[in-house]
Amino acid sequence: MTSTLRSARWFAPDDLRSSGHRSRLMQMGYDAKDWGEKPIIAILNTWSDLNPCHAHFKHRIDDVKRGVLQAGGFPVELPVQSLSESSLKPTTMLYRNFLAMEAEELLRGHPIDGAVLMGGCDKTTPALVMGAISAGLPMIFLPSGPMLRGHYKGEHLGSGSDAWKYWDERRAGTITDEQWIGVEEGIARSYGHCMTFGTASTMTAIAESLGLTLPGASSIPAADANHIRMSTRCGRRIVEMVHEKLGPEKIITEKSVANASAVAMATGCSTNAVVHLIAMARRAGVPLTLEDLDGISRTTPVIANIRPSGKQYLMEDFYYAGGLRALMAEMKELLHLDAMTVSGFPLGATLEGAEVHNSDVIRPLSNPIYHEGSLAVLKGNLAPDGCVVKPSACEERLRVHEGPALVFDSYPEMKAAIDDEDLDVTPDHVLILRNAGPKGGPGMPEWGMLPIPKKILKQGYRDMLRISDARMSGTSYGACILHVAPESHVGGPLSLVRTGDIIRVDVANRTIDMLVDEEILAMRRAAWTRPADKYERGYGWMFSKHIKQANEGCDFDFLETAFGTAVGEPDIF
Numbered sequence: 001m002t003s004t005l006r007s008a009r010w011f012a013p014d015d016l017r018s019s020g021h022r023s024r025l026m027q028m029g030y031d032a033k034d035w036g037e038k039p040i041i042a043i044l045n046t047w048s049d050l051n052p053c054h055a056h057f058k059h060r061i062d063d064v065k066r067g068v069l070q071a072g073g074f075p076v077e078l079p080v081q082s083l084s085e086s087s088l089k090p091t092t093m094l095y096r097n098f099l100a101m102e103a104e105e106l107l108r109g110h111p112i113d114g115a116v117l118m119g120g121c122d123k124t125t126p127a128l129v130m131g132a133i134s135a136g137l138p139m140i141f142l143p144s145g146p147m148l149r150g151h152y153k154g155e156h157l158g159s160g161s162d163a164w165k166y167w168d169e170r171r172a173g174t175i176t177d178e179q180w181i182g183v184e185e186g187i188a189r190s191y192g193h194c195m196t197f198g199t200a201s202t203m204t205a206i207a208e209s210l211g212l213t214l215p216g217a218s219s220i221p222a223a224d225a226n227h228i229r230m231s232t233r234c235g236r237r238i239v240e241m242v243h244e245k246l247g248p249e250k251i252i253t254e255k256s257v258a259n260a261s262a263v264a265m266a267t268g269c270s271t272n273a274v275v276h277l278i279a280m281a282r283r284a285g286v287p288l289t290l291e292d293l294d295g296i297s298r299t300t301p302v303i304a305n306i307r308p309s310g311k312q313y314l315m316e317d318f319y320y321a322g323g324l325r326a327l328m329a330e331m332k333e334l335l336h337l338d339a340m341t342v343s344g345f346p347l348g349a350t351l352e353g354a355e356v357h358n359s360d361v362i363r364p365l366s367n368p369i370y371h372e373g374s375l376a377v378l379k380g381n382l383a384p385d386g387c388v389v390k391p392s393a394c395e396e397r398l399r400v401h402e403g404p405a406l407v408f409d410s411y412p413e414m415k416a417a418i419d420d421e422d423l424d425v426t427p428d429h430v431l432i433l434r435n436a437g438p439k440g441g442p443g444m445p446e447w448g449m450l451p452i453p454k455k456i457l458k459q460g461y462r463d464m465l466r467i468s469d470a471r472m473s474g475t476s477y478g479a480c481i482l483h484v485a486p487e488s489h490v491g492g493p494l495s496l497v498r499t500g501d502i503i504r505v506d507v508a509n510r511t512i513d514m515l516v517d518e519e520i521l522a523m524r525r526a527a528w529t530r531p532a533d534k535y536e537r538g539y540g541w542m543f544s545k546h547i548k549q550a551n552e553g554c555d556f557d558f559l560e561t562a563f564g565t566a567v568g569e570p571d572i573f
């Protein structure tokens with residue numbers, strides 16, 4: 001065997017098993033000119049007929065393949081789960097680790113030398129990255145790109161954010177059914193992922209700032225011809241990366257994780273960022289914590305004026321203003337510029353020449369839209385292991401608040417009560433939803449932006465303090481405190497709160513407490529019984545047994561292994 005390629009272990013030996021590998025590729029019309037000395041590049045494609053965010057991947061796969069062929073590689077498409085955020089119940093988060101396992105095992109088990117990861121819709125990005133880190137092969141991430149701006153009667157509509165906003169107006173009776181249908185028709189006008197700075201834009205920006213995409217890739221709108229050319233460039237570049245032996249262990253380091261954390265905070269990132277960042281970092285042996293993220297947030301202002309943290313602009317505006325390269329150039333002093341990227345150059349070199357074309361969309365550090373980063377981590381007797389809030393997206397009056405709890409034990413219970421105009425609730429109440437965490441949901445559904453009770457909406461209020469062990473969509477907004485850990489399902493303090501208890505939150509001081517005597521809490525703790533798990537079989541059963549808490553990244557306990565130790569090869573007989 002002369003080739004140093006990993007795939008040569010399948011095709012080069014003169015033995016019966018390798019003969020089988022070769023003859024079965026010949027069955028598909030390939031010959032030694034296709035494999036031989038050529039790197040075999042897996043393209044993990046998350047296309048499906050039910051994923052509008054990845055609808056164009058059906059065609060982009062050919063653009064990636066073209067690039068691989070141009071550079072002398074052998075492209076093979078490996079379809080993987082699509083995880084459509086808009087279709088999959090009960091929540092895509094239930095399946096993030098499933099896709100991560102699928103990606104890892106596909107790459108490990110097949111004759112693959114490098115991989116292009118095609119993702120974008122929320123969980124697909126962290127899932128593919130987690131799996132590919134653990135597989136340990138050279139890889140490059142191709143983001144699906146944001147969809148075009150939404151439109152309705154001359155107004156720009158933002159994915160998710162405007163759906164929540166106009167739904168509340170409909171519940172309050174201030175818009176008609178016809179207007180609501182107009183919003184529904186205008187809010188998603190092209191393929192591509194959500195075009196607010198929701199979870200999808202957050203995670204693709206994180207992938208880019210981790211060094212896992214080609215420079216500028218995450219900002220290109222899906223429908224822009226530049227996205228096609230970027231796809232082809234990814235195909236060319238991964239072949240070079242295989243020859244250069246540029247694997248993820250050289251790219252995902254403490255420095256690149258710190259860069260990604262800072263960029264996330266500066267972009268007004270989704271609260272989901274913390275769960276995924278921690279999970280991805282830990283797969284790479286970087287022990288990122290909530291405290292690390294809070295520390296970075298305190299020194300990194302939000303400079304992307306994109307909704308939902310910003311008031312007006314969307315991802316298309318961000319691209320025209322210079323995109324993520326321009327934003328990172330603007331915050332250079334907060335980044336480790338020597339961190340390596342898939343381009344083969346350190347981050348600093350990839351930012352040369354990047355310019356901001358609209359300083360209202362991408363602000364200078366001296367004129368941020370919020371003086372600290374996007375997220376704050378709170379702790380106290382209600383959340384000893386931490387929880388997360390997005391101060392830039394909630395009303396200022398609620399950043400320090402004390403009020404009585406109104407507790408719901410389940411989403412159906414909350415849903416049945418919330419439109420009851422006789423509900424005993426005031427604008428000062430603190431709405432609490434529990435049993436919606438990693439094990440309790442299970443899968444931490446995006447229920448954390450609890451609807452404002454109809455009675456309160458009619459009084460003109462559009463925000464209230466809300467607390468849960470759930471997540472919320474990155475396109476959501478409001479005074480929503482999320483990811484309370486430990487969750488209520490495992491007996492965390494959230495399980496002990498009663499309606500009427502006084503809750504006190506102080507975002508600046510990072511505290512969250514219930515003002516209840518310890519003796520009373522001890523009595524409640526003694527009387528508490530753990531609810532039954534919802535799944536008795538299958539993947540849901542396995543998930544419930546092995547999922548870790550939100551502050552630990554929600555990876556499976558048997559997968560969270562530093563890479564290097566996770567890299568394995570199948571036996572070759």
Ligand code: FES
Pocket residue numbers: 053084085086120121122159193194200
């Ligand atoms: Fe796919 Fe929002 S639904 S990114």
